[in-house]
Amino acid sequence: MYVDERLLKKLAGKNPLQTPMIKTWARASVISPEMLGFTFGVYNGKTHIEFLVTEDMVGHKLGEFSPTRKFIKHGGKMQKELEQKKKETEIAQAKAATAASADASASKK
DSSP states (O other), X not given: OOOOHHHHHXXXXXXXXXXXXXXXXXXXXXXXXXXXXXXXXXXXXXXXXXXXXXXXXXXXXXXXXXXXXXXOOOOOHHHHHHHHHHHHHHHHHHHHHHHHHHHHHHHHO
């Protein structure tokens, strides 16, 4: 179980509630129980991704909580057409709902 020594030095004697985000580049470092309650900023190659360490994170590596890749949807022309149809049906449903509520309020008067 590897824990970066510099991280442990940063944590020594500090209160988790009063400590600001701790920036680190040590993605391979394992989260230990001493790290509970601290906010870490783990570098993903571009920025530091900030997260709060909780009990269920103990034993995992810091890098698991800072993804390095951004997912962009699959699909091309067909996917765009499907999304456009979905938007059109949502708009039509919203218009029908507003018309129904207007009719209901008019019938009450």
